[in-house]
Amino acid sequence: MDNTILEMRSITKSFPGVNALENVNLKVRQGEIHALVGENGAGKSTLMKVLSGVYPAGSYDGDIFYDGAVRQFKTIKDSEEVGIIIIHQELALVPLLSIAENIFLGNEVGAKGVINWQETFNRTKQLLAKVGLKESPNTLVTDIGVGKQQLVEIAKALSKSVKLLILDEPTASLNESDSDALLNLLMEFRKQGITSIIITHKLNEVRKVADEITVLRDGMTVKALNCHEEEISEDIIIRNMVGRELADRYPPRSVPIGETIFEVKNWNAFHQQHRDRQVLHNININVRKGEVVGIAGLMGAGRTEFAMSVFGKSYGHKVSGEVLLEGKPVDVSTVRRAIDAGLAYVTEDRKQLGLVLTESILHNTTLANLFGVSKATVIDDIRELQVANNYRSKLRIRSSGVFQEAVNLSGGNQQKVVLSKWLFSDPEVLILDEPTRGIDVGAKYEIYSIINQLAADGKGVLMISSEMPELLGTCDRIYVMNEGRIVAELPKGEASQESIMRAIMRSGEKH
Incomplete structure (x- = not known):
């Protein structure tokens, strides 16, 4: 018996000057987790926007068969009515509304134009329990982390009786524990018969959860892989994605490291809105010429706040401390002055x-x-x-x-x-904040090569990344941040995922 829930046949979609999709085929079975992978620009998001009605019927060629019928979705609402829900990479939540208000926004519970708040809160509690959130329905979305916001989006999808859930880079902004929680939730949904399509560049996640994989390259279907019929390695996926072997994920670098080029001393900053809350505490770091220095830490550790506050005080209140370039104090009080001093972010x-x-x-x-x-x-x-x-x-x-x-x-x-x-x-110093987020392995390699070239030119590179293998593969030295403090400094030879996590856990016990 054929249990196909979705089949997209010969989908072709063009934009001015670009053929985004060319005769793409996709077949998804009921109750499976189907991974859609490919390099950036391969057409993954475009294909899902065609499916969900973001690009309406008539703006593309080809046919969509869903749940036993030919479908022509003119709007997102049309696809939602039959149980297709898409969660985009940029979350569509309203920060200053509550979780309950966000979940039922546009789909309010009530009658004759009057919202039934009691029923709204009761349903929200049930939905939050399904996705593993213990927050109150009244909690503002702005007061919860990105990982929990992602789960609110999924709760919102469940409120619409989802049959086919599409997630575009759902873990791109999440740390490892939040990513694992989300993937485990998808596997739980699979047991309940909910079908998922996941777009991701994290191949370890693909191998963990996917039943089938469709590979796109240059707007065309390259390969459909069944994960239950054969052992699918990351190398096989990469070879199909990029059309070539990637012998090493991280290009080799052999650059002599020189004198200190960039130094930050006693750096402090307070929260932008909650002005009595200090978010950065006496941070001291340095970068030498030709050196790539990483900053590791969990979500909310203060890494981005640090980078933005140093770059022209783009973040924070009562920012204090000293920035030195080649041993001389520089003025970074505005973005223009930071650029003129030789910084880039x-x-x-x-x-x-x-x-x-x-x-x-x-x-x-x-x-x-x-x-x-x-x-x-x-x-x-x-x-x-x-x-x-x-x-x-x-x-x-x-x-x-x-x-x-x-x-x-x-x-x-x-x-x-x-x-x-x-x-x-x-710039003399380039600060990179999650430089490869949402980027495929081929493009990552190119960006790592650019970083290596900057180091070879004697520049200093400070790199923030939530992907520990990336930091370990590219950096000469790693600082570890937790709760707005530098809690460890690890040379390349001592750095590992275990030593980074150990430093974070130990510091958490102290503060």
Whole structure:
């Protein structure tokens, strides 16, 4: 008996100058976890947006068969009515509304225009119990972490009687324990007969939960792999994704490490809104020329707050301490002054803080260094075009050209544009905050190679990452943060996942 719940046949979707999908086929069985993998720009998110009605019927070619019938979804609401729920990488929650209000937003419980709050709270409690959350329905979404917000999104999906749950990079912003909790929840849903499609670049997660894997490359279906019929290794998945072997995930680097180039002393900062709460406590770090230094820590450890407060005091209140470049104190009191001093910061939030999405690759690339493409405050269009084309080529940004808007690029290519912007500013020290979040293994390798080149040029690199293997594979030295403090400093030879976690746990007992 065929238990297929979804079949997408010959799906073709184009954007101006780009063929995003070309005759893509996808077959998903009832009650399975189906992984959709591929490099950035392979068409994974586009395919799921076609399925869920984000891209309506008529804007693509091909057919969707779902639950025994041909479907033509004109809106997201159409797909939700038959039990298809998509959770996007950028969560669609309203921070200043409660968990209960978010779960039933647009799907309110009540009659004649009047919300039944008692019933809303009762149902919310039941849904939160299903996803393993103990928070009160009245809790504001802004007061819970990203991992719990992801679970609220799933509770919201359950409130709509989900049959097919689509998750786009659900663990990209989560630490390992939160990721495990979410994956275990998907496996529990599988027992209940709920079908899931998961888009992820974390291949260890694919191997842990997937029943089947569909690989896309350059907008086409490359391979369908059944995880129960054969042993599927990460190398097999990678080979199908990138069309080549990746002998080593981390390119080798042999760079002589020089004198200290960057130093932060006695750095303190208080919370932006809750102004009496100190979030950073007497942080002292240094980076030498040619050195890649990592900052490890759990979600909420204060790593991003530290990076942003150092970069032009972009975060925090009552920020104090000293920043030195090549032994001399520098003024980092504004973003412009931090850039002029020789700092650059690649934010973890590329869509909101890293790019102007409605602008072209061209304008985004030169945004942090307009002086480099202008004469007497007038932009030299030819020079700007040369610079943008040079970085597009050097970082292998997949696009129709430099005039393509950033909003139409895949996540990995957007990240490369952010890197281009800061590389063009020619910094002495580059702070990278989750530089490979939501990026495929092939693009990760390219970014690691760029980091190595910066080190070879004598620059200093400070790298924040929630992926411990990434820090261990790329860094010469690792600082460990917990609760706004530096709790350990580990040279490469002493750093391991165990030693990092040990340092975090021990510090947690002290504070």
